Amino acid sequence: MVLFDDVVEVFRLAHLDVRPGVGLNALEKDQRYLDFKQKFAELFESPESGVRKLLQETSDRVRTHLALQFPDCTALEFKVEIPPFEDFLKGYTTTVDDGVATNADAKGDGMQRALMLAIIKAHADARRHDALGKAFLFFIDEAELHLHPTAQRQLKSALSSLADGVDQVFITTHSSVFLSDTHPHQVEFVVEKDDGATTVQRMTPRDRTRAVYELLGGSPTDLLLPANFLIVEGQSEATFLEIVCSRHYPEKPRIHIVAADGDDERQAQYLAAVMKAYVPLGDSPIYKTRAVLMFDAPTGPEKAARLETFLNHHPHIRDNERAHTLPTLGLEDYYPAALREQFAALKQKVKLAKMMGKSVTRESFEADMPVAFTALTKCWGLAYGAA
Template identity: 30%
Template sequence: MALNITNITIKNYKSCINTSLQLSGFTPLVGYNNAGKSNCLSALQWLLRKSSLSEKDFNEPANPIEVEAEIKGVSQALLDSMPEKQKKSVEKYVENDVLSIKRVQLVPAAKAAEIKLSVKDPATGQWVVNPTGIDNAINALLPEPIRIGAMENAAEDASKSKNTTTIGKLLAQFLEPVRQAHEQDLNTHLSEVSRRISSDGDLRFGELSNIDTTVNAKVAELFPGMTVKLHFETPTIDDLIKAGTLKVFEGQGDGRDFASYGHGAQRSIQMALVQYLAEIKRNVPELTTLLLIDEPELYLHPFAIEQVREALSSLSNSGYQVLITTHSAQMVTPELAETTLLMRKNDQQGTYTRLRLSDAIQQVVPNSVHQMEQLFSLSHSTQVLFAENVVLTEGKTELRLLPFLYKQACSKTMGQEKHALVAQSGVNDTKKSLEILAAMDLPAKAICDLDYGLTGAIRDGFVGATSPEVVAIKSRLAQIAPANNIALNGVGLPKKSDHCTAARAFEILANDAVAKPQILTLHNALKAQGIWLWTLGSIEAHIGIQSKDESAWALFKSNVNQNGLAASCPDHQSILDLVEWLRN
């Protein structure tokens, strides 16, 4: 079990009068401006690393600020890995791998020594105030949190590598291999520098000695017997890292200061560092580091937001507990919707959270199998404007399941590969939609049911009404119609009847051994023109679901998650082929 901070209670901190949060490995905090989302992050940061809070941090100055939390996953193995003194400080307060802590500041501007950290004694249920070594023990369990705020200090923060800055903390996470690989060599060179510029250097530059001699002649006139030497402190490898800056280069020109760029560039570089951190930390077990980010999507275009979200998701599985505030629907996947906290604020309660979606479902329909729905949706036009490829579809099942199937097939999201999935108002819009997107110089492909190949595709000129495959398919349909109670219209295509729907008729046709080769020929002819035709009639037939509703989609996704795509999907190869076609 990963080490995570779970249940949080914040009292009297800014807008948090009495705020409770249930945290997971990756928790988005969603709410309108000024709801107190950032206050929650700051309170959690203060819990782990105390500082003296001023009067403006107190909701009511006459009352204390208290932040309480449960730390779960404090296993015996983890305790055994701690230094003995720190282990002794906390071990007796851990029960069932849970440690409860609370930090309290009684009055504004209190001295650091007056800010107490308590632990709950599971034997008595009472709080033990400031037991010996407790701060150091918590530091060992939960390393220094990394806080990435909004953009108010981005230029200064992102252009310097200091222990107190966001970028400094990020760089410290992945510069350790550099230190280990080169510290010895660098120290050798620094030692040589020290021998030449320090006051006691054995190879001191002659010019420095000459300056010393001249200055000491003056000193001796004022203070006989006293001498001075110029001295230059040689930096350590830590000093060099702390003094590092980020230079931004474009083309062949010289690097420019980070502050000369806009917030979009600044935020992009911050989030690029987070993505790199996710790459190097993937599947690396270590103590949990708290990563607190205000609005990671700020100034980023939609697909960059998705890349950042996936990086943060990866970090949440690799030694980090991630909390973000966000206004972007793209930062909340259907899976994250379960544990997203909806933040609100009013005069009576201050900042509070609404019931989580996962908890609400369990209250209303206990033990029901549900696939979480998206909390938000972006307009199609927004996606199209930032896309490099557009996928048009008419069916609700494609809209619900294609992003899921895409990731199952290639381990990438459609957004990561810059595909926008756009719902058409009807299949009759396929040609017009493709033409509009072509005029915009946006590559596009369409996904259609089998009936389109014998109706709209002919009307739109993608295939001829007298082409051999169309003639053969319609001829075979006429032959099998009587035996299957299929009613045909005036042009020889299925129509709804009391005995067989048109959709069912096309599924029967698709499964006919004589018709199959001709349907495949039609499929290939349209695919060459950017249109994918479901050869079994519709996507539902390929993935083996009987209805087009939330329950069927949820059950299918649950089966795939548990058993894999190949075991859950009767024609999973067609899904793999579709994804490969979309990617090429």
């Protein structure tokens, strides 16, 4: 059922190396083609071939003259490498006229990939006609390379059409466009490597939002209207809370949790960027009275003073209880005690956050991490569309 070798025979994704696989299937049914193929074998490949006899006779005559100069030369053979018959149809060029007629290998990457996809589809159509009911599996690695977003969207649509029937298309991608544009039968998986081990997990809607955000570069100005924002200090907080939301609160509004690179000053900058990005949508920033922040406990008087100054300058945040401060210097000391003991050997913060998020129960999270739960609850309550 898997026809990957046949697809490779049509073209190779890494290089535009087109093969006439589509046409050969039809030619194999043409009697004149079969007769020509037989004549080729008789002329070049048969032991009785006149060409072979002529080469041998020439070799014998040359050897006789050569032996006069080099008596030790007792044998001489001229060999002509006869190419496989199928190679006669491989030495051709493909010309594409998109306003300027040019060889395909001189076109841009986008045109070359579009051409290769068209050849795949034509090959699949031809093979399917010969074998009704046969399904195809297509494997394409990073199909979006060198394509601008509009071209990626067109390619995604074309690839989706391949899967409208019984065929399946497997794509590895780093494209935010491929993720954000969904197909009715599309299924996404997250592939991660950790300490040499590779894991594959089904992507959740929250995972997709996070992945699109990160593929866009992780800037708050790249976000597209989530229900609300929760801005935290570091990536471990964002990772832990994203997993907790996905596991225990899938029914809650779709908020976006933004990590401020472990910097409380960056949190203030991110909040300003989030509010500024959406000013054109109204007279005042649409998240100004909604976004929620969660800080680690200040590590010293300087940070405590900085946090106090920030809240004094933003009374709408303080008065509306949208700033929440953990009682510990970091999330790592705030996890439930039993889990901290269980995963004491893990020192890498983000890896620990993943394990904690996957292990903590809803009951333990709400009872043992009340500040984090309160921050999430506030963010959900102020979210657009919240009941």
